[in-house]
Amino acid sequence: MTSPKNAPENSQPNSEEEGIAGAEAPEETPAEDAPAEDTPAPRNLEWMEQTLEWGTRALPGKHGLTMQNINVGIYGEVPERSTVMNRMPRGAYPVPGSPRLELYAVNEKAELWSDNAADLYEEAIQRRWMVHVDVPWDTITPLPEDVELAMCQLCTELSQQAAIEIDVLGQWLHRMNNIYTEVKTFLASELFDAARDFDVFRRRALINGGALGLESPGQINRRLLESRAGWTETALLLYILRGTFTLLLCRYGEAYAHNPAEKYMFRRCMEDKARHIAYGMSHLKYACDEKGEDYALGLSRVMRGSEGDLAREMKDPVLWEAMAIVFGGGVRHMTEGMETVKVLQKQYIEQYLARMRWIGVDKNIENMAPELAAFLGVEETTPAGG
Structure with missing residues (x-):
């Protein structure tokens, strides 16, 4: 190997040179104020004493360590109203001077609370399912073109309803005070459910030689997206007006499924x-x-406008004709299928009224929109008070 240019033949110093160099080097002495190497740096451990309730031991139950199990002591205390405008977990130690991170719009327990929210969250994560592997897609076989087209239209409607639900929940979740952990975590699981429902119906529409169908009329969709009165008012639209309808469509869809994939x-x-x-x-x-009663009366009255929109939307023939084809087994038997459609429509309005009464809102044929009462076989000229 060639030595570097201009390098001496022997670049290693001899022992005599080392001694001279060592003699010339000044002796290093440690500074008097330098800390010894074995002295630890000072620590501030005051944070270790800053807890609101130390010694908490949550005990798992027969279903594991659930959200209800950890709601012990102060961690299970849910205030009627919260002025905390940051995102610290309920029960965390508040740091003085922390800036406000959010100006929540929903700060009162009565505006979002439900005693079953924690249990419903646990149910949601325990019953999760995966669209791509759990649905037996290989059981789907070709259907008559008219039946396939009708099924695609039903799936398009349900997919759009799920998409609206995603947007509605997304609009409201960040407005809810973080102190109400149980509700926010459940609604987050619902948002995921809605995304999965949106996905599964699109996949069904596109797997069997069909296509996505027509967009829905959208009047109730707009009501949902533009609801600003409060989360409770939005929930009335989302769960009772729209949710009742979605549940019925799925129930009839399972009853008239053509294969194990659709049934599942x-x-x-x-x-x-x-x-x-x-x-x-x-x-x-x-x-x-x-x-109280005044608030319930207000909910009854505020629904009149939405009921009118719903009645106009229900007069659109696209979804009902598609359902009649599915129920009848084809265009040739649409007449028989339409009789089942009328049963579904009547059940929808009946269940809507029953759910309204169950929550404490006096909604009945006399004070609902007359054009909607017509689906119960009641003439639209029926007096409507309230």
């Missing part, structure tokens, strides 16, 4: 929607109980 898909989406409605019903009843 509709059944699991029906379970999801029943869970969402369970929260909505519980919250709405809680709100009416807490706020």
Whole structure:
């Protein structure tokens, strides 16, 4: 190997040179004020004493360590109103001088609470399912073109309803005070459910030689997206007016499924929607109980406009004709299928009224929009008071 240019033949110093160099080097002495190497740096451990309730031991139950299990001591105390405008977990130690991170619009328990929210969250994560592997897609076989087109239209409607639900929940979640952990975590699981429902219906529409169908009329969609009166008022639209309809469509979809894939898909989406409605019903009843009869009367009156929009939307023939084809087994038997459609429509309005009364809102044929009462076989000229 060639030595570097201009390098001496022997670049290693001899022992004599080392000694001279060592003699010339000044002796290094440690500074008097330098800390010894084995002295630890000073620490401030005051934070270790800053807890609101030390010694908490949450005990798992028969279903594991659930959200209800950890709601012990101060961590289970849910205030009637919160002025905390940051995102610290309920029960965390507040740091003085922390800036406000959010100006929440929903700060009162009566505006969002439901006693079953924690349990519904646990149910949601325990009953999760995956669209791409749990649905037996390989059981889908070709259908007559008219039946396939009708099924695609039903799936398009349900997919759009789920998309609206995603946007509605997204608009409201960040407005809810973070102190109400149980509700916010459940609604986050509902948002995920809605995304999965949106996805599964699109996949069904596109797997069997069909296509996505027509967009829905959208009047109730707009009501949902533009609701600004409060979360409770929005929940009335989302869970009772729209949710009741979605649940019925899934129930009939399962009953008239053409293969195991459709049956599984509709059944699991029906379970999801029943869970969402369970929260909505519980919250709405809680709100009416807490706020009194005047508030319940206001909810009854505010629904009149939405009922009118719903009646006009229900007169659009696209979805009903598609359902009649599915129920009848083809265009040739649409007449028989339309009889089943009328039963579904009547059940929808009846269940809407029943749920309204259950939460404490006096809604009946006499004070609902007359054009909607017509689906119960009542003439539109029926007097409508209230």
